[in-house]
Amino acid sequence: MTPTDIAVIALSVAGIFFAIVAAVGVLRLPDLYTRAHAASKSDTLGAVLSLGAAALAFGAGVPTVKTVLLLVFMFLTNPTAAHAIARAAEDQDIEPWTTDEEGDA
Amino acid sequence: MSGLSPLVSDVLIAAAGAFATLAVVVLYRVARGPTMQDRVIAVNVIGSNTVVIIALLAAAFDEPGFLDVALIYALLNFLMSIAISKFTVERGEII
């Protein structure tokens, strides 16, 4: 096993871990805004780590550049999308869930 | 070009499988809702998982052509979130 192999495996495992966190967050968290947190961040990090693994696995060349482009693109668009959705929700006067009003979790 | 050891490509395929499983799990949120925005968030997560799956498979099978598919899919995924957020709001000013 070369150091690159080890790095690829480590990045994949870390990526899967954060993707699991994102999925659990989307299922478990009590309301839309908190779910948007899980979707925008843990999922972005999971995706970025896995794409990093893919980029390393390709070795030097055009495919690596493409993968890095994809990575940067995900990094910019995922938070923007989450922000747009949260803002749409706020515009429709959906109230954020707070610890005061229990019951609707 | 394909200097991947069998172990690494197995790991990449396994990772793609894990992402696919998670996408299926997140489908529960799409079905459950309760609001439109919840569904959009969940679909967005599934979409970015799909992009990652395609990229991982591209690396595992050494098929750089898949990456173009992934790029386009990422673009469409972003556009979908923005478009739905925009059209679910009456005033129509999201960005």
Place this chain on the structure above:
Amino acid sequence: MTTGPSGRILVPIGESVTLRKTVAYAVREARECAEAGEAATVHFVYPITGRVADPEEFDDPESLLDRVEVWAREDLGDEDGSAEVRIETAVRASDVYLFSPIDYARTLIDYAAENDLDRVIVDPEYTPAGSAPMVQPLEYELSRSDLTIEEAPVERKTRRARLVRGSDLAQFATVFGASYLFYLVIGGFAGTFDYVTGAFSAAVTAALLSQISLSEAPDSRTPLRALRALVYAPYLLWEIAKANVTIAYVVLHPRLPIDPGMVEFKAAVWDDVPVTTLANSITLTPGTLTVDVRKRRFYVHTLTTSAREDLLDGGLERAVRFVFYGRQATNIESPAERRADEEVTEE
């Protein structure tokens, strides 16, 4: 020393489209005087109207003056505040109702007398009393005193569309270059056919979108900002990594220890690009999600109490200011401190 323009300058300040350029002009003039060996100081004065301005629409005087001071220091290249040109800011006449150009002129003349200033540089778009034209009568009133009056020679933003401007070309070139590079990377630099079609597509894209995708042409500050952004990127990545671990802990914890809530604060960053950068950085840093931004007012949803505290400590905000305005701008107080100040003044 009486020959040549004076270096003791007064600049009345208010929201205007040419404010940035007026500040730059005043600072340049003062610096020339300082280099000639004269004492040079620039006072930026905000005369307050009695009129209640819509807080959503207008900046409050202090933050506008903070911004002006940051600009001035940036133009001076003044990292530690000890340059040869002194910069002062002041809010004037908060207890008097200012109505006519005469009132404004009197306020400014008084201020100039108190601070031994003898030259006034007026922003040609200066309209302190709302939308009424103010500059000409104000200049007339001021010219009856023994102050030297001067209109800053700044280019007014025309609403007429002209065919080609220098900045348009720079914008076109930037968008063209970026699109062409993107096309070639996606195509894999494959042969003459790609180079020709790529150039054609990039030209069409740039012609259609250069005015939309870039609001202003890249200028001499852009490379420095890019360099500082390179310092910012690892800091942001580190923050993201650190906070993501916290979120993972919170989400996977059996009892789900969250305490969500909305936070509203006014960020000390100005202009579209820094505000967008800060908003996206806030969203990327786990525990905080920018829901809405109106002017400089941020509405942020926070997941936990610690995320809320980190946000109000303003580390990210300071870093964004560093990228866009330089090291000097990092000295402004954090949102929590500014908020405490506001509460004190409101009491």
